[in-house]
Amino acid sequence: MWGRFDGGHLVAACHVAANLVPVQAGPEDAAAFAQRALTRRRTASTIVGPQSAVRPFWDEVGPSWGRARDTRWDQRHLEIAGPPAVRPDQGVRAGVQGDLGTLYPACVAMYTEEVGVSPEAGGGADLYRARVAQLVGRGWSFVRYDGDELVFKAEVACATEHAAQIQGVWVPPHRRGQGLATEGMAAVVHQVRARISPTVSLYVNDWNHAARGVYERVGFVETTRFATVMF
Incomplete structure (x- = not known):
């Protein structure tokens, strides 16, 4: 530092x-x-x-x-400091260690789709798996299953007594457009505010209109703009 x-x-x-x-x-x-x-x-x-x-x-x-491998100069930083504007999905719960068999592949898929390279590249699988397990152990991982299928997940990346930042919001491609992300994020906001931090934040790429629509419906508002340079 x-x-x-x-x-x-x-x-x-x-x-x-x-x-x-x-x-x-x-x-x-x-x-x-x-x-x-x-x-x-x-x-x-x-x-x-x-x-x-x-x-x-x-x-x-x-x-x-x-x-740089990629530059993203227009990322919207969003926050919500009150109840979600839509009904939370009651099926969303904190992940447990028994979920790792389905949760870890979903985390890899989300990361690869978002960043453009797998977190397992260069021998990083063990470290990334440990990070996913760490978030589960902290109660910072949230999952929604439909039968045995994981259909929504998100994590708290970091938190203080003032705010928590969400990362890794993901729905499998064949289940998108069904409202799972909107009600799932509403549930995450509700649960995070109840037991972790009063304000929930995240940031999203300007071009990701589907995700921005989800967050707007849940009640997130823009507070500033972020940028990311990736190597």
């Missing part, structure tokens, strides 16, 4: 790991973090954060770090 200080007071930070994330960073802060990043080799596979910070960071490091 890097920090930028003004008169001894921390004014901005940058999380530096597989994900590089500027935190409360204005354009000057982001440029300063970028100069620090250029003193070492790139280890991040993703730069993600508020659009206003990711752009100036990338402007500085782009010529040295090389061509």
Whole structure:
């Protein structure tokens, strides 16, 4: 974690790991973090954060770090801090370890569809499976079954006492358009607000109109724009 200080007071930070994330960073802060990043080799596979910070960071490091695999400059950050606007699906529940046989392949499919590369690539299967199991163990994984078929899933990626961020929202392709995601997300919002955090957030690509429609129906509202650079 890097920090930028003004008169001894921390004014901005940058999380530096597989994900590089500027935190409360204005354009000057982001440029300063970028100069620090250029003193070492790139280890991040993703730069993600508020659009206003990711752009100036990338402007500085782009010529040295090389061509990105994908850039997503217009991602909507959404929040809901009240009850969902539609009826929650009563079949959505917290995942348990016994679900991993169907849940793990669904997580791989979602990640591959969203990111464009499998999380198992390069020998990452064990680490990714451990992460999925960790979220289940925390009670942060949500599933909906129709018989033996997993038809909806989502996870809490991270949470504080103030807010939780949702990731990995997925419905199998042949079950899309049936309302599973809308009522499923309503259930996730209801359950997360009841036992994890009062505000539920996520971010979605501008071009994903189907997902944006789901979140709008549930009651999410846009608060800012994110951007992501992937290597």
